[in-house]
Amino acid sequence: MSTRNEGIAGNNGDSENMNSNDMYSSNRGNKTPPILSKSKSYDDWVKKINIWNRITCLSQDSRGGAILMTPEGEAEDAILELSEDELICADGVKNIIAKLDTIFKKNNFRKI
Numbered sequence: 384m385s386t387r388n389e390g391i392a393g394n395n396g397d398s399e400n401m402n403s404n405d406m407y408s409s410n411r412g413n414k415t416p417p418i419l420s421k422s423k424s425y426d427d428w429v430k431k432i433n434i435w436n437r438i439t440c441l442s443q444d445s446r447g448g449a450i451l452m453t454p455e456g457e458a459e460d461a462i463l464e465l466s467e468d469e470l471i472c473a474d475g476v477k478n479i480i481a482k483l484d485t486i487f488k489k490n491n492f493r494k495i
Contacts, residue, residue: 413440416450419458425487429480436476447475461486 416439417431432450441449447470451462461482462470469478 413438414449416446416453418453420455425483426489432476432480443473444471444475447471447479450476450479457486458483 413435416435417428419425419428422428422431436446439446439449451459451470454462462479465478465482469475472478
């Protein structure tokens with residue numbers, strides 16, 4: 384009999400010895416970047432992206448492409464202005480944040 388979790392590293396298909404949190408632990412949380420529209424602010428999203436960038440199991444070259452798949456509207460349009468070479472490279476995350484900073488970053492200057 385085949386079980387749903389065969390092939391998960393360290394599992395050997397023995398689903399009875401796993402809890403529901405362990406079942407997808409090898410695939411959960413690391414590959415999907417945080418979604419801008421679900422963050423309280425742009426600065427919070429950047430913080431989440433920076434943390435995700437440190438913990439994800441995706442290769443450096445794939446991370447920009449992964450982020451591209453999550454935003455909508457103005458953010459998506461801005462990211463799509465970047466070339467494929469600017470997205471699919473070791474600096475892809477940095478390039479996306481720099482582009483979005485020009486639109487969403489709060490102006491820290493005060494009127495006097």
